Amino acid sequence: MHFTAETSSNGVVERHFTLGESTGVLWSPATANTGAPLLLCGHAGGMHKKAPGLVAGARYSVGTAGYTVAALDAPGHGDRPRSERDLHCGEAIHRARAAGEPIAPIVTDYSRWVAERALPEYRAALDALLALPEIGADAPVGYAGITLGVVTGLLLAAADPRIAALSLGPVFVDDALLELAGRVTVPVQYRIPWHDSDFDRASALELFDALGSTEKTLHAHAGRYDQVPATERASAAAFLAAHLGTGVPV
Amino acid sequence: MHFTAETSSNGVVERHFTLGESTGVLWSPATANTGAPLLLCGHAGGMHKKAPGLVAGARYSVGTAGYTVAALDAPGHGDRPRSERDLHCGEAIHRARAAGEPIAPIVTDYSRWVAERALPEYRAALDALLALPEIGADAPVGYAGITLGVVTGLLLAAADPRIAALSLGPVFVDDALLELAGRVTVPVQYRIPWHDSDFDRASALELFDALGSTEKTLHAHAGRYDQVPATERASAAAFLAAHLGTGVPV
Numbered sequence: 001m002h003f004t005a006e007t008s009s010n011g012v013v014e015r016h017f018t019l020g021e022s023t024g025v026l027w028s029p030a031t032a033n034t035g036a037p038l039l040l041c042g043h044a045g046g047m048h049k050k051a052p053g054l055v056a057g058a059r060y061s062v063g064t065a066g067y068t069v070a071a072l073d074a075p076g077h078g079d080r081p082r083s084e085r086d087l088h089c090g091e092a093i094h095r096a097r098a099a100g101e102p103i104a105p106i107v108t109d110y111s112r113w114v115a116e117r118a119l120p121e122y123r124a125a126l127d128a129l130l131a132l133p134e135i136g137a138d139a140p141v142g143y144a145g146i147t148l149g150v151v152t153g154l155l156l157a158a159a160d161p162r163i164a165a166l167s168l169g170p171v172f173v174d175d176a177l178l179e180l181a182g183r184v185t186v187p188v189q190y191r192i193p194w195h196d197s198d199f200d201r202a203s204a205l206e207l208f209d210a211l212g213s214t215e216k217t218l219h220a221h222a223g224r225y226d227q228v229p230a231t232e233r234a235s236a237a238a239f240l241a242a243h244l245g246t247g248v249p250v
Numbered sequence: 251m252h253f254t255a256e257t258s259s260n261g262v263v264e265r266h267f268t269l270g271e272s273t274g275v276l277w278s279p280a281t282a283n284t285g286a287p288l289l290l291c292g293h294a295g296g297m298h299k300k301a302p303g304l305v306a307g308a309r310y311s312v313g314t315a316g317y318t319v320a321a322l323d324a325p326g327h328g329d330r331p332r333s334e335r336d337l338h339c340g341e342a343i344h345r346a347r348a349a350g351e352p353i354a355p356i357v358t359d360y361s362r363w364v365a366e367r368a369l370p371e372y373r374a375a376l377d378a379l380l381a382l383p384e385i386g387a388d389a390p391v392g393y394a395g396i397t398l399g400v401v402t403g404l405l406l407a408a409a410d411p412r413i414a415a416l417s418l419g420p421v422f423v424d425d426a427l428l429e430l431a432g433r434v435t436v437p438v439q440y441r442i443p444w445h446d447s448d449f450d451r452a453s454a455l456e457l458f459d460a461l462g463s464t465e466k467t468l469h470a471h472a473g474r475y476d477q478v479p480a481t482e483r484a485s486a487a488a489f490l491a492a493h494l495g496t497g498v499p500v
Contacts, residue, residue, distance in 0.1 A: 215472060217469060
């Protein structure tokens with residue numbers, strides 16, 4: 001893990017890093033907070049490690065709960081090279097949008113293909129992050145993501161026992177994702193929009209039902225995916241704090 | 251409004267009262283908190299104003315948020331006389347349970363009949379409570395309830411503009427309730443169990459969809475209606491605090 005740049009604002013230190021082929025960013029409190037929870041974030045498909053919503057959530061988690069937060073660019077995203085398939089997928093989505101056709105069939109296959117390759121990268125990043133003295137090997141680890149980031153998070157939680165809780169947003173659902181969800185057993189909070197033509201309710205409810213977790217909650221809110229009430233953002237933070245603890249000294 | 255008994259424990263003052271034919275209870279912080287939010291609670295069918303879950307929630311709201319909390323016995327419940335229909339309904343539910351039949355058809359008609367008569371009682375109690383100097387005419391008012399208490403709460407929110415937010419639990423749904431929900435416009439958080447043979451998912455989702463509120467959230471949790479995760483209880487409190495404020499001095 002090589003840190004390549006460091007900036008600081010409003011009490012939050014932001015460090016870019018590379019690890020093998022992956023490119024990432026780490027947000028930490030300005031004062032060291034060893035043992036505080038580590039939150040891994042997975043960006044949406046087509047976005048990158050510094051997507052505005054992800055950055056806002058990360059800074060909120062650092063500022064209010066003393067977390068350390070890390071995000072990686074998924075393969076073919078952000079600062080990383082695009083393959084032929086990455087480029088084709090983007091074009092196919094644009095064509096489907098223009099034609100008023102559903103994008104889910106395109107997105108689900110592509111997301112799984114990307115997330116399968118993101119999985120070992122997240123696990124390697126977790127090894128490296130927990131080895132940092134300012135995080136510490138015993139830091140509780142959670143994961144938060146939307147769309148592509150949900151697929152990655154489910155793969156990660158199914159494969160890596162270090163993930164203690166998942167805070168998920170909307171995702172495009174197919175049978176493969178339902179099967180994967182059944183292998184997840186950690187506590188999950190799954191937030192979905194109730195009025196969004198991209199994310200149909202029935203498949204979201206199927207995914208919630210399929211989750212293998214004993215403790216799971218579905219939070220549906222009126223409006224589209226980007227119209228999350230402030231109470232729901234706070235509820236996601238409270239869910240993570242309940243399962244990971246907080247990094248705020250008491 | 252006549253106060254008939256007063257006790258105090260753990261910083262919470264509990265006062266019983268009568269108002270016309272209704273019997274109620276008021277929980278307040280030991281130190282006066284004029285202008286703090288007032289939360290009205292509606293108990294489940296067959297229960298009463300001091301149902302264990304209601305009391306626990308009330309004491310939590312007083313203790314952590316500085317609220318004043320009031321609950322009434324619904325007609326035919328608690329300290330109030332039973333009519334023939336009250337007695338018949340109870341027997342019909344017991345028979346249906348014993349026969350393994352669904353109780354929803356019995357409960358929905360009965361609940362509406364009870365709640366229609368509870369409505370003017372809650373409004374009169376609200377008049378009397380807001381006239382108390384320790385509450386004050388400008389106190390923000392919310393409402394929380396389950397089953398029968400949901401029906402009462404929806405009627406109250408549709409009829410009385412003083413109700414600013416609703417925190418609802420599971421309820422038996424029929425077409426009349428869906429119609430009523432469409433007339434509710436205040437923010438609602440609606441909590442449902444995902445695995446409860448009494449409360450089917452489809453009708454719960456229909457009720458959520460029918461709510462006329464611009465801001466509404468559905469919180470589904472794994473397990474039965476009485477297996478609410480602590481994070482969901484906290485989320486309901488945070489929802490009310492977001493819409494009513496808190497009575498805790500800042």
